[in-house]
Amino acid sequence: xxxxxxxxxxxxxxxxxxxxxxxxxxxxxxxxxxxxxxxxxxxxxxxxxxxxxxxxxxxxxxxxxxxxxxxxxxxxxxxxxxxxxxxxxxxxxxxxxxxxxxxxxxxxxxxxxxxxxxxxxxxxxxxxxxxxxxxxxxxxxxxxxxxxxxxxxxxxxxxxxxxxxxxxxxxxxxxxxxxxxxxxxxxxxxxxxxxxxxxxxxxxxxxxxxxxxxxxxxxxxxxxxxxxxxxxxxxxxxxxxxxxxxxxxxxxxxxxxxxxxxxxxxxxxxxxxxxxxxxxxxxxxxxxxxxxxxxxxxxxxxxxxxxxxxxxxxxx
Numbered sequence: 001x002x003x004x005x006x007x008x009x010x011x012x013x014x015x016x017x018x019x020x021x022x023x024x025x026x027x028x029x030x031x032x033x034x035x036x037x038x039x040x041x042x043x044x045x046x047x048x049x050x051x052x053x054x055x056x057x058x059x060x061x062x063x064x065x066x067x068x069x070x071x072x073x074x075x076x077x078x079x080x081x082x083x084x085x086x087x088x089x090x091x092x093x094x095x096x097x098x099x100x101x102x103x104x105x106x107x108x109x110x111x112x113x114x115x116x117x118x119x120x121x122x123x124x125x126x127x128x129x130x131x132x133x134x135x136x137x138x139x140x141x142x143x144x145x146x147x148x149x150x151x152x153x154x155x156x157x158x159x160x161x162x163x164x165x166x167x168x169x170x171x172x173x174x175x176x177x178x179x180x181x182x183x184x185x186x187x188x189x190x191x192x193x194x195x196x197x198x199x200x201x202x203x204x205x206x207x208x209x210x211x212x213x214x215x216x217x218x219x220x221x222x223x224x225x226x227x228x229x230x231x232x233x234x235x236x237x238x239x240x241x242x243x244x245x246x247x248x249x250x251x252x253x254x255x256x257x258x259x260x261x262x263x264x265x266x267x268x269x270x271x272x273x274x275x276x277x278x279x280x281x282x283x284x285x286x287x288x289x290x291x292x293x294x295x296x297x298x299x300x301x302x303x304x305x306x307x308x309x310x311x312x313x314x315x316x
Contacts (some may be wrong), residue, residue, distance in 0.1 A: 059091075062092055062093050063089060063090075064091070064092045065088070065089055066087045066101065071085065071152055074092060074098070074099050077097070084152055102156070104149055105146065107144070108142055108145075109142070109143045109164060110141070110142040111126060111127050111140065112141075112221065112222070113138060113224065114140070127177075129176055131183060133185060135185045137180060138224040139180065139222075140224075141219065142221055143217075144215070144216040144218075146216065147163075147212060148212045151211075151212030159211065163213075167208070168213070171208055175203045175204050176200055179196060179203065180196070189225075200220070201218035
C-alpha cells in the first residue's frame with residue numbers, strides 16, 4: 001500500500017514539474033518552420049528538483065499515525081530487529097519496515113449462553129464443566145485483560161495478533177474446568193461462588209501474565225445446570241421452604257403453650273393467695289366484690305336484711 005501511494009505521488013509530481021519547466025520555441029530547419037519543446041532549466045537544476053520531490057514524496061508516505069491507546073510494532077526487514085512506536089505520529093520508511101498495530105486498552109473476553117453477547121454472539125458459548133461429583137454445570141464468565149506494553153514484542157513474535165483465540169480463550173476454559181472440578185455442585189451454585197471466582201482469577205493470572213497479558217478482573221456472571229438437575233434443586237428449595245414454615249408454626253405453638261402455662265400458673269397462684277386471705281379475713285370477699293363496682297355506687301341492697309354501705313366499707 002505504501003509503495004502504491006509513493007508511486008502515485010511521484011507520477012503526479014513529475015507530471016506537474018514537466019508542465020511547468022517546458023517551453024515552446026519556433027525553429028527553422030531545412031526551410032521548414034517547426035514548434036519544439038525545450039527545458040527552461042539546466043539539467044543539474046532539474047535533477048536537484050526531482051531529488052527534492054522524491055525526498056518529499058518519500059517522507060509523505062513514511063508518516064504513520066498510531067491511534068490513542070494503541071502501539072505499533074515495527075520490524076526492520078534489513079536488520080531483522082523489532083521496535084515499538086507509541087501513539088501519535090511516527091515515521092515508517094516504506095520498503096524497509098513491516099508494521100502491526102496492537103490495541104493496548106482493556107479488552108474483554110466473555111463466554112455466555114445468551115445470544116447477542118460475548119465473542120461468539122450467535123451460539124451458546126457457555127463453559128460447561130464437571131464438578132467433583134461428576135455433575136455438569138454451565139458457567140457464564142467475563143475476563144478483562146490488557147496486552148502488557150513492556151512485552152508487546154514478545155506477544156507479537158511468539159503469539160501474534162490473534163492472541164484472543166489462540167491463547168486467552170483456551171487458558172480461560174482450561175482454568176475454569178480445573179477449578180470447578182474441585183468443588184461440589186452446591187458450592188458452585190451458592191455457598192462458595194465468590195471463592196471460586198477468586199480462584200479462577202488467580203490461576204488465569206498465573207498462566208497469562210508470563211505470556212504478556214495483564215488480567216484486570218474475572219467475573220463469574222451466571223451458573224446454570226442441566227434441566228433435570230435444575231428441577232431437582234427447585235423441588236429441594238420448595239421442600240426446605242415448607243420445612244421452615246412448619247418449624248415456624250411449631251415454634252409459634254410452643255411459645256403459645258408456654259404462655260398459657262405461665263398464665264395458668266399465675267391464676268393458680270392468685271387463687272391460692274385469695275383463699276388464704278379469705279381464711280384470715282372473711283370480709284375480704286365483700287371487698288373484692290365491691291372493688292369491681294363503679295365508683296358512683298354508694299349502697300347495695302342484697303336482700304331486705306342486708307344493706308351494704310360501700311362508702312363506710314371502703315373507708316374501713
